[in-house]
Amino acid sequence: MANFGLSKPWIAKLNPATNTYSDAFKCGKAISTAVTPNYNEAPLYADNQQTENVTEFKNANVSIGTDRLPSEAAMVMFGHTVAENGEESSKSKDEAGYIGYGFITAEQLDGVKKYRACVLLKVKMKEGEESFETKGDSIVFKTPSLSGTAIANEEGEWRIKSPYYATEAEADQWIQKKFGVVEQCATPEASVDGGTYTAEQTVTLSCATKGATIKYTTDGTTPSEENGTEYNNTISIAATAGLRAIAYKSGLVNSEVMTKEYFING
Structure with a gap:
């Protein structure tokens, strides 16, 4: 397996009580993302040697690089207030909420390009640095970068990956279904x-x-x-x-x- 593509970052507001999502939106265009799981480990020693080792998922560090953050991100991800005219207000007591984060990867499987979607089920993000620079002799792009932590939900799940699809559109529909963006036909x-x-x-x-x-x-x-x-x-x-x-x-x-x-x- 070889990953060589990233696209379609989706964000949706999570209701932790029901494990359902709402207010889903495309979070710009994907530039980069990284998911690094962290584990708790407990070794047991007996007779001068290690006889057991228990490893449990703790959380995962998440980073998101995108070309822009739409206004929905301020409200859904960070609890800020956005007026109808687009004015955004950030208050000291604003609290980030839990979200679902989904994205699509392109992979090479036995010489065939396939697409797979991934959804992190319960994530809390932190606002990253806002960096600005005056235009000089060269052009430098400054893009939003976010970091946060993914944890398991009440069922113990923290990540779901889709089946492999032949098209990016099929993987994108899979994410939309998970986040309640589109309705799914009932099973016959x-x-x-x-x-x-x-x-x-x-x-x-x-x-x-x-x-x-x-x-x-x-x-x-x-x-x-x-x-x-x-x-x-x-x-x-x-x-x-x-x-x-x-x-x-x-x-x-x-x-x-x-x-x-x-x-x-x-």
Whole structure:
């Protein structure tokens, strides 16, 4: 695996009580980011030698380099006040809140370019130095740089990584779904549950998302907008097979894949 790209930094306000996100926004364009986990270690010695070593996640140092910080960052990340006209007020008692931080990396896997999204679930950032310089004989760019700490949430999770995707857009949608930016199609449901049967089964599919299209496969492949059969009528399962189905609709994130395994012993 070789990383060679970074893009689409997302920030969202975290409600720690419910582990849900709101007020998500793109945090400019990515320049750099670093995530360094820290661990607590406790060695146990017995009979003059180390017999046990316990390692537990403590937190992670996080740094973000971006070309700009939008006005939403002042409110969501640092608790500042931003008026409708754009005027920003920073008070001594302003307190930074917890956020979710997501970004996309480009990686080379077996010679093929793939994209993967990463979300740090509970982060508190500190405002970095604001540095300004008059224009001279050469041009020098000064860009925002933030640092902070990621910790685990109530479930003990502190980071989630997406599957590998063929396109950056798919990885970006994955982040948006995590932060509640876009709605996801409901997962299709089958009228007959998977299991062992002695006769052919007739299965109907449905989706709770109105107007969604369902595609399915029975050949072991994963259905998608480009792969599978569009569902229009009942499906006959006459021999042992795995039924997989996905739902999609313009403007929404594709559903999770439904999988049902049917074993016909008749």
